[in-house]
Amino acid sequence: MGKKRIVFIDYIRAIAPLMVMLVHASENFYAADSPEPGINVSELANESNRFWVAFYDGGISRTCVPLFMVVSAFLLVPMKPGMSMSQFYKRRFKRILPPFIVFMLLYSFLPLLWEGMTWEQSLDYLKLLPFNFPPTAGHLWFMYPLISLYLIIPVISPWLEKASAKDEKILIGLFAFTTLMPWIHRYIYKEVWGECFWNGFHAFWYVSGYLGYLVLAHYIHHHLHWDLAKRLKIGAACFIIGSAFTAWSFWHTGVPGKIIETPMLEWAWEFCTPNVLLATFGAFVMFSCISQKKAPKIITQLSKLSYGVYLMHMFFLGAIAQWFINGNQADPRIPVYLAIPCIAILTYICCAITSKLISYLPGSKYIIG
Numbered sequence: 001m002g003k004k005r006i007v008f009i010d011y012i013r014a015i016a017p018l019m020v021m022l023v024h025a026s027e028n029f030y031a032a033d034s035p036e037p038g039i040n041v042s043e044l045a046n047e048s049n050r051f052w053v054a055f056y057d058g059g060i061s062r063t064c065v066p067l068f069m070v071v072s073a074f075l076l077v078p079m080k081p082g083m084s085m086s087q088f089y090k091r092r093f094k095r096i097l098p099p100f101i102v103f104m105l106l107y108s109f110l111p112l113l114w115e116g117m118t119w120e121q122s123l124d125y126l127k128l129l130p131f132n133f134p135p136t137a138g139h140l141w142f143m144y145p146l147i148s149l150y151l152i153i154p155v156i157s158p159w160l161e162k163a164s165a166k167d168e169k170i171l172i173g174l175f176a177f178t179t180l181m182p183w184i185h186r187y188i189y190k191e192v193w194g195e196c197f198w199n200g201f202h203a204f205w206y207v208s209g210y211l212g213y214l215v216l217a218h219y220i221h222h223h224l225h226w227d228l229a230k231r232l233k234i235g236a237a238c239f240i241i242g243s244a245f246t247a248w249s250f251w252h253t254g255v256p257g258k259i260i261e262t263p264m265l266e267w268a269w270e271f272c273t274p275n276v277l278l279a280t281f282g283a284f285v286m287f288s289c290i291s292q293k294k295a296p297k298i299i300t301q302l303s304k305l306s307y308g309v310y311l312m313h314m315f316f317l318g319a320i321a322q323w324f325i326n327g328n329q330a331d332p333r334i335p336v337y338l339a340i341p342c343i344a345i346l347t348y349i350c351c352a353i354t355s356k357l358i359s360y361l362p363g364s365k366y367i368i369g
Helices: 007-027 047-060 064-076 085-114 119-128 135-162 165-178 181-187 211-223 228-253 274-287 297-325 336-359
Strands: none
Touching: 007 047, 007 064, 007 274, 007 297, 007 336, 047 228, 047 336, 064 135, 064 211, 064 274, 085 119, 085 135, 085 297, 135 211, 135 297, 165 211, 165 274, 211 274, 228 274, 297 336
């Protein structure tokens, strides 16, 4: 008998990859050529691009990565009774590392087939792999914080089993405070609470980052006992407020025709900021309101394929986006408000079909998970 599935988790795992694709589809409408290596810049072509990128990327989809984190923690924390650290690592890393390595290799040399890179670039990317993801696969950055969560779960799991709801709320509160750090660093002081050139760890370092989402997931799972109406009402309010601020931050900063460094344009888009935390909490709580006893088969299938879909989507998205944009961000083949979702949906369909076909191959779990 198969493992009992949590329906609303299947919905998140099916929908979150599409949200990622909306983010990356949107990026095609403000990415600009850098004036020099190492500097990432953006430029919005017109007011339409300004509004719709803010809407799709900031307003609707910015919670995609934290949702993946919360789902992982929701399912894995606390660890099963009697499971050792080595057993946990073996089980989790056996599932995620082989596909991760396969796709890092693919992104490092497969573009040679359509002249998307030179042999020299390919060799440079391959040399980089022991240390980081290849530049052709920026979305694989996500794997490193996910790995770090897996590494810390056996350490924090015993505490979470014993911690009271009050204890967890204290830690979540500290984490929420640390989400101000990107803004403090950018707008107040670059070095605070012990940071200096010989120490990069501020006083709140160990309660910051994605660890906070892990504890939040456990708190929601075990201590948040709101009824359906309250979850829906508060969840919707949190999501709308957090997402509205996230979208506004981009719209307010982005001026059409003006080149701006991307980190300045995306100043409120980091995943550990107050607005994204608020929107993620709201989104997850709203998803938890799904009361179906069984998800539609297509949702279950997409949930199972979500890892492979995520890993491969940049292979498809770039080509699809190029066709829609047709060399002109200001005047794509169809209006930008349709182009962004069309790019994302077509990419999702291509990835889902490809992942499903790969799943029939022997050893497919080592390719798509």
